Amino acid sequence: MKIPVIEVFGPTIQGEGMVIGRKTMFVRTAGCDYSCSWCDSKFTWDGTEKHHIQMMEAEEIMQDLREKGADQFGHVTISGGNPGLLPQIDQLIDILHDHDLEVALETQGSRWQTWFTKIDDLTLSPKPPSSGMKTNYQTLDFIIDSLKQKQRGKCSLKVVIFNEDDLGYAENIHQRYPDVSLYLQVGNDEITMDNDQALSLYLLQKYEELIDQVMVSTILKDVRVLPQLHTFLWGNKRGV
Amino acid sequence: MKIPVIEVFGPTIQGEGMVIGRKTMFVRTAGCDYSCSWCDSKFTWDGTEKHHIQMMEAEEIMQDLREKGADQFGHVTISGGNPGLLPQIDQLIDILHDHDLEVALETQGSRWQTWFTKIDDLTLSPKPPSSGMKTNYQTLDFIIDSLKQKQRGKCSLKVVIFNEDDLGYAENIHQRYPDVSLYLQVGNDEITMDNDQALSLYLLQKYEELIDQVMVSTILKDVRVLPQLHTFLWGNKRGV
Numbered sequence: 001m002k003i004p005v006i007e008v009f010g011p012t013i014q015g016e017g018m019v020i021g022r023k024t025m026f027v028r029t030a031g032c033d034y035s036c037s038w039c040d041s042k043f044t045w046d047g048t049e050k051h052h053i054q055m056m057e058a059e060e061i062m063q064d065l066r067e068k069g070a071d072q073f074g075h076v077t078i079s080g081g082n083p084g085l086l087p088q089i090d091q092l093i094d095i096l097h098d099h100d101l102e103v104a105l106e107t108q109g110s111r112w113q114t115w116f117t118k119i120d121d122l123t124l125s126p127k128p129p130s131s132g133m134k135t136n137y138q139t140l141d142f143i144i145d146s147l148k149q150k151q152r153g154k155c156s157l158k159v160v161i162f163n164e165d166d167l168g169y170a171e172n173i174h175q176r177y178p179d180v181s182l183y184l185q186v187g188n189d190e191i192t193m194d195n196d197q198a199l200s201l202y203l204l205q206k207y208e209e210l211i212d213q214v215m216v217s218t219i220l221k222d223v224r225v226l227p228q229l230h231t232f233l234w235g236n237k238r239g240v
Numbered sequence: 241m242k243i244p245v246i247e248v249f250g251p252t253i254q255g256e257g258m259v260i261g262r263k264t265m266f267v268r269t270a271g272c273d274y275s276c277s278w279c280d281s282k283f284t285w286d287g288t289e290k291h292h293i294q295m296m297e298a299e300e301i302m303q304d305l306r307e308k309g310a311d312q313f314g315h316v317t318i319s320g321g322n323p324g325l326l327p328q329i330d331q332l333i334d335i336l337h338d339h340d341l342e343v344a345l346e347t348q349g350s351r352w353q354t355w356f357t358k359i360d361d362l363t364l365s366p367k368p369p370s371s372g373m374k375t376n377y378q379t380l381d382f383i384i385d386s387l388k389q390k391q392r393g394k395c396s397l398k399v400v401i402f403n404e405d406d407l408g409y410a411e412n413i414h415q416r417y418p419d420v421s422l423y424l425q426v427g428n429d430e431i432t433m434d435n436d437q438a439l440s441l442y443l444l445q446k447y448e449e450l451i452d453q454v455m456v457s458t459i460l461k462d463v464r465v466l467p468q469l470h471t472f473l474w475g476n477k478r479g480v
């Protein structure tokens with residue numbers, strides 16, 4: 001079964017989350033079951049780039065990765081959209097592993113796929129209230145339980161924070177899943193700003209505000225607070 | 241045996257390395273067997289703050305941490321100077337663990353201590369040529385071998401990069417210890433600049449240059465490339 005791919009790029013660094021800074025290639029799949037208000041990759045699901053979606057076999061994706069990254073990479077990140085919608089990612093993971101590549105994947109955790117257990121660095125990023133989406137805790141519980149029993153790699157939770165409500169949501173998530181590493185990420189509410197320096201300085205200020213809030217919390221003790229490094233570096237540009 | 245402590249502060253975030261972003265308290269010990277040209281904590285060993293050094297029992301350090309961080313933290317970072325010079329850190333680690341706190345520590349790896357095996361997040365940061373120091377590979381080999389056999393926590397290597405020679409040094413380190421996670425960190429060669437915004441933008445540019453170099457390397461495949469987030473946030477200020 002073919003995979004709907006909207007872009008393949010790299011090598012670059014992973015700018016956020018559990019493998020922040022890691023040299024990696026990106027494969028971005030099309031399609032999402034959510035429509036977050038602040039989604040920074042709407043082009044993967046809103047139809048505006050429909051003509052860019054390529055239906056690719058896993059083997060073709062591997063070839064494309066080699067063409068672009070030659071022998072310069074050891075890690076591939078699958079993002080979206082929501083790649084968790086696609087059962088056929090299974091074959092891609094196997095091929096990547098056959099090539100001795102580690103595999104990271106990010107999904108909001110709205111659907112379970114058996115291949116989640118094979119991902120080396122799995123990020124579950126349930127969406128806080130500001131997104132306008134509702135978390136299905138039954139599904140998320142099931143995913144986290146299943147991973148606890150069967151995952152070969154590592155798993156983390158990531159929550160993007162735009163406001164106080166989101167921080168409260170993150171506290172709930174942390175209390176519900178205390179054994180899963182939690183990453184808090186500064187929300188970028190300026191996704192159309194094109195002055196890169198101004199954006200960096202603005203987001204640094206937001207980052208500092210988030211740090212201040214988290215530092216005084218007695219609930220959010222064992223967490224990491226991170227920015228999106230790619231936004232500091234390349235602003236809102238894509239494919240870097 | 242008392243521990244020479246130069247500052248205790250936090251909670252704040254760990255700005256660099258393997259637990260980047262982690263909410264943590266800092267305990268900084270005095271004294272170093274190196275004198276790196278670009279050392280950003282010379283005050284720990286150059287005598288200028290001799291009057292600030294307090295000889296503290298491990299239990300007193302624990303009290304100080306609780307006074308400053310109350311119940312807001314779950315992680316403590318021991319840095320220096322070189323805390324690896326001090327056998328008596330052993331007791332401090334045990335007390336921190338008794339309080340259910342995770343412990344991170346950074347040392348250049350010039351001396352072995354048996355308590356290295358108890359550290360949860362151990363960073364070995366051998367110094368590249370630009371530092372003016374010479375790596376004792378016999379010691380470093382011994383440390384890494386011993387950790388492989390006995391460490392309970394995690395271990396990583398971190399190399400700060402100021403120039404091409406340093407990058408070559410990092411490649412050697414990576415080839416010598418391929419199984420140990422390697423973090424490359426942008427060197428800050430403006431440790432006296434006091435315009436924070438200018439410093440952030442300058443270091444972002446240096447970070448991007450380092451990324452560009454690492455991305456084309458076929459040796460540095462499985463690495464992370466990171467900045468010092470605290471410098472982006474707080475410039476060259478101390479104790480934040």
Ligand code: SF4
Pocket residue numbers: 032033034035036038039040041042044080081082108127
């Ligand atoms: S889940 Fe992710 S890709 Fe889907 S709408 Fe939300 S932010 Fe966008």
Ligand code: SF4
Pocket residue numbers: 272273274275276278279280281282284320321322348367
């Ligand atoms: S080893 Fe660290 S503390 Fe010691 S001189 Fe070098 S940079 Fe400074």
